[in-house]
Amino acid sequence: MRNNPVRMSLLLAGLLAAVPAVAGPVEIKSTVLAEKRAAAADGTTRVSLVPAARVTPGDRVVFQLEYRNTGQQSASGLVIANPVPAAMQYVSPAEGSPAPELSVDGTTFGPLSSLKVREAGAVRPAVAADVRVVRWRLAQPVAPGAKGQVAFRAILK
């Protein structure tokens, strides 16, 4: 994976530096599913999600992030962040998931159209392949016992 793991972990560290990590009443669980395409009898292609452990270049996967408030108090200001693994390219929010904010540097977040990439002294509009981190900021507090899920699609480069 060349030096990408280093960059990924640095990004992760940068994201996390502000807040100490502790086990708490808010849980997050990460799952990855593969998009399996099958031709249906009516000529359309059905996409189903199946558990994935192995992928080959060009495969599409969905990263699902399930959060849950296991505590007694309401949790507010939830921010769910996911550095996109270096081998993967961000595609879109998954079906049924709100769209994440995107970042090409781990610092500035926004829709893809608002992002720029500095490259060889020039600035160009960002494309999906530039996305390094996705995040969701939840406007509503999460009540005790409540849970939710966000998800994004990615493709193996």
Add this chain to the structure above:
Amino acid sequence: MISTARTSHRTRYSLVLLRGGACAVLAATTTPALAQQRAGTPIVNIATVEADMDSGRTRIASNPVALRIDEVLGITLQASASAVAAEGVASAAPFVLTNAGNGTERFVLAATLEGVAGTVRGFAVDTNGNGVFDTGDVLLEGNFTPALAPGQTVRLLALLEPIAMVPATAALSIFARAATGSGAPGTTYAGRGDQSSEAIVGATTAEATIRFSLAPGAAPEATLVKSQSLWSPGATMSVMRGAIITYSLAANFNGGGVARGASVVDQIPEGTDFIPGSLTLDGVALSDTADGDAGSFDGTRIAVTLGDVAAPQTRTIQFKVTIE
């Protein structure tokens, strides 16, 4: 997957200067700048959640979820010529093989002659990429290519021994497949990919066949050059009775290919007598009677049968006459 020691695959360029201009020639192997994700690479995803709790701002990491990249087996095979002149000369069919998979892979080669009998000598890496088997080109052992990195290309030659006669329908078929395996896309070879990943046949089926038509080769150009030398019994080198003229006929076959059923016939000049037993081919004496050997003299002319002559070649016929 391969079991041999790792070999170095640097992209090398050689610059060949040609008269009247410069021409960059790619070396035998090249690797494109962009490659697929390598087989065996692990991918780990960890998300985080931050929330405001009574205890303050809290950040929690998710479980790591891992994916492993399997090896896709893929190949592309491209002929660098459509036809090969194989008649009468050793020839080479040039082609380019690319590892279209995402793992390090060797490929197995096989060559089959169709519509003609002949011998495939083997395969070689065309080190300088000139399409000709020459010094520095390396014969492959066991018809395996070197291990190729994902996306890497190798220029190869299928080597043919000279073929006596090439019919119009003759062809050379070259089949190549990934050494790990090939077949229907999706076929899986468990644990045989790089770093013990699964090896999965990709859309290319990991095998390919190309065909070259075989050609008789360039038509040889034949020229006959006649010369003479005089031996005179007198004091002066004059054409006089009893003088002996030695005629030399140089049959030059140039270009390529094979001249079929070549023969040389020469009328002896009027006023001369053929000297029996003087007929030679390339310095070897021929009998004058029309018998088993190539030469004959029928009273007015000599005839020498050369048969099939592969160009370039020169056959030299000599005979002597005396002046009446």
